[in-house]
Amino acid sequence: MKYLFVHQNFPGQFLHIVRHLVAAGKHEIVFLTEPNDNVIPGVRKVPYRVRRLAAPDTHPAAREFDVALRRADAVARTAQGIRRLGYEPDIVIGHHGWGELLNIRDVWPKAPLLGYMEYFYRVDGQDVGFDPEHPLPAADHPRVRAKNAVNLLALQLGGHGQTPTAWQFGTYPDWAQRQITLLPEGVDLSVCKPSAAARRQPLDVGGTVIAPHEKLVTYVARGLEPYRGYHVIMRALPHLLRARNDVRVVLVGGDDVSYGAPPREGTWRQVMQDELKDAIDPARVIHPGKVPYETHLQLLRRSDAHVYLTYPFVISWSLREALAAGCAVVASDVAPVREFITHKRNGLLASFFDPRDLADKILRLLEDKTLSARLRRNARAYAERSLDVRDHVKAYAALIRKVIAVG
Numbered sequence: 001m002k003y004l005f006v007h008q009n010f011p012g013q014f015l016h017i018v019r020h021l022v023a024a025g026k027h028e029i030v031f032l033t034e035p036n037d038n039v040i041p042g043v044r045k046v047p048y049r050v051r052r053l054a055a056p057d058t059h060p061a062a063r064e065f066d067v068a069l070r071r072a073d074a075v076a077r078t079a080q081g082i083r084r085l086g087y088e089p090d091i092v093i094g095h096h097g098w099g100e101l102l103n104i105r106d107v108w109p110k111a112p113l114l115g116y117m118e119y120f121y122r123v124d125g126q127d128v129g130f131d132p133e134h135p136l137p138a139a140d141h142p143r144v145r146a147k148n149a150v151n152l153l154a155l156q157l158g159g160h161g162q163t164p165t166a167w168q169f170g171t172y173p174d175w176a177q178r179q180i181t182l183l184p185e186g187v188d189l190s191v192c193k194p195s196a197a198a199r200r201q202p203l204d205v206g207g208t209v210i211a212p213h214e215k216l217v218t219y220v221a222r223g224l225e226p227y228r229g230y231h232v233i234m235r236a237l238p239h240l241l242r243a244r245n246d247v248r249v250v251l252v253g254g255d256d257v258s259y260g261a262p263p264r265e266g267t268w269r270q271v272m273q274d275e276l277k278d279a280i281d282p283a284r285v286i287h288p289g290k291v292p293y294e295t296h297l298q299l300l301r302r303s304d305a306h307v308y309l310t311y312p313f314v315i316s317w318s319l320r321e322a323l324a325a326g327c328a329v330v331a332s333d334v335a336p337v338r339e340f341i342t343h344k345r346n347g348l349l350a351s352f353f354d355p356r357d358l359a360d361k362i363l364r365l366l367e368d369k370t371l372s373a374r375l376r377r378n379a380r381a382y383a384e385r386s387l388d389v390r391d392h393v394k395a396y397a398a399l400i401r402k403v404i405a406v407g
Contacts, residue, residue: 002087004111005031006075006094006101010038010045013095013116013164016186018043020393030087032078032100048078061146068099068150076103083107091404096154096161105157112403113159117180119314120171121147127227127259127311130334131352134226134260155179160403165315167336181399186392187317187324187383191297194326194380198301205295206288210248210302215366218303218327220252220296220318224269224287227259228316229309229332234272235355236362238279243363247284250299254290259313300325304372305365309352312336323347324383326376328365330358346378 003021005011010033011018021027022042035047050071058066089108094101095116104113122128123141136144151172155161161180163169169182203210210216217240221228233251240247255267263271269287273280291299296318300306306327308319312334319340322329329347331337341347348365350358365372 001026001090002028003030004087004089004092005029006033006092006104007031008034008071008095008098008100010036011040013185014093016188016389017393017396020397030082030089032075046078046082048074050074061143064147065099065149068102072099072102075100076107079104079107091400093400096150099150101157102150102153110407112407113157114400114403115154115157115159115161117151117154117161117163117172119168120151120173120176121145122171126171127313130311131226133231160406162399165336165339167339168314183395183399184386184392185320186389187320187387188389189324189383189387192300192321192324192383194376195301198298203298203302205250205286205299206291208286210250213246215244215247215304216299216302217247217249217305217307217362218252218299219250219307219309220299221316222253223256223258224251224253224267225257225260226268227311227313228253229352230268231272232309232352232355232358233307234276234280236359237285238276239356239359240362241281241284243359244366247366248286249284250286250288252288252291252296252299297321297325300327303327305330305362307358307362308332308337310334310337311352315340320383320387323379324387326380328372328375329379330361330365346382347375
């Protein structure tokens with residue numbers, strides 16, 4: 001079969017299914033993307049370039065849509081070139097979030113279309129307005145509603161959608177859910193797995209060595225920002241560090257903002273360091289920035305307590321990986337997290353708004369070996385039941401066959 005994938009950051013959420021199709025050895029795979037250095041042997045990567053960004057006089061609420069339409073133009077131009085070379089895909093699979101697929105029907109009107117539907121934005125009941133410390137002004141609500149312009153057009157393209165969690169599925173209106181299939185995402189359990197040896201060896205994190213006798217608390221986010229509870233864990237640390245002098249904390253993430261607004265000045269890391277000042281010992285609280293994937297896995301395998309915090313929003317891959325690695329997890333008690341963690345069964349849930357509660361639950365994991373061991377076993381068992389990438393690609397392949405059959 002001939003597959004066309006589209007995602008602005010190759011391979012994006014399509015890593016596992018693309019690898020599966022390549023391994024089958026009987027498919028032709030073309031992937032449209034903005035330029036990057038990622039490579040999967042057996043995939044023909046075709047770059048597209050967006051010529052210019054939104055004009056400065058575009059209405060603020062429409063700027064994302066303006067960029068999305070320019071991206072759609074760029075993808076369609078590149079797709080036309082592929083078609084002129086004779087490529088006719090049996091199915092087009094892409095991510096609807098950035099508008100890339102909006103004009104793809106003009107190139108291949110009859111090709112079956114399967115689009116990744118990640119999130120339907122609302123001004124209440126989800127991420128917006130969740131954290132009273134960082135409110136979104138009502139004047140910004142039009143921009144949030146306008147973010148669904150691509151969603152709404154995507155739902156009229158005549159294809160089918162997929163989304164990875166029941167919570168994300170539930171963000172879409174009832175009328176749209178008929179077009180979307182819940183397709184849980186998996187983790188490579190042969191890579192993300194516990195390691196008893198890792199817990200007995202020193203771990204070097206950017207030149208800082210974590211000794212085997214030290215208790216390691218880990219936190220991972222793409223960006224150190226309120227959406228992922230960075231301010232909450234930072235405020236939990238003074239109590240945690242006072243309670244035990246053998247604790248080291250590694251906070252992985254960049255200073256850029258992936259979700260939400262940046263601070264008025266500097267970075268959120270600087271804001272929190274200015275707030276907490278001497279209450280945080282930099283020798284015990286390590287900020288390595290973004291780390292290679294193997295370092296990320298080493299941290300999870302070595303972790304004595306892993307913290308995952310988020311607004312009610314799209315769940316990070318790091319939570320799935322932490323469960324697969326058999327981490328003892330403390331996570332924020334919000335609906336999308338409860339889809340993965342049952343309190344006291346395969347992790348602990350803490351109030352997002354109570355740093356002391358978070359610190360106390362971390363301490364409980366560090367001090368109660370029986371509880372920690374049980375949660376670790378159950379986390380891995382949950383991953384084996386629910387997060388196996390082999391189950392994910394089987395279900396994905398079945399959905400692809402269904403979409404092609406419907407046409």
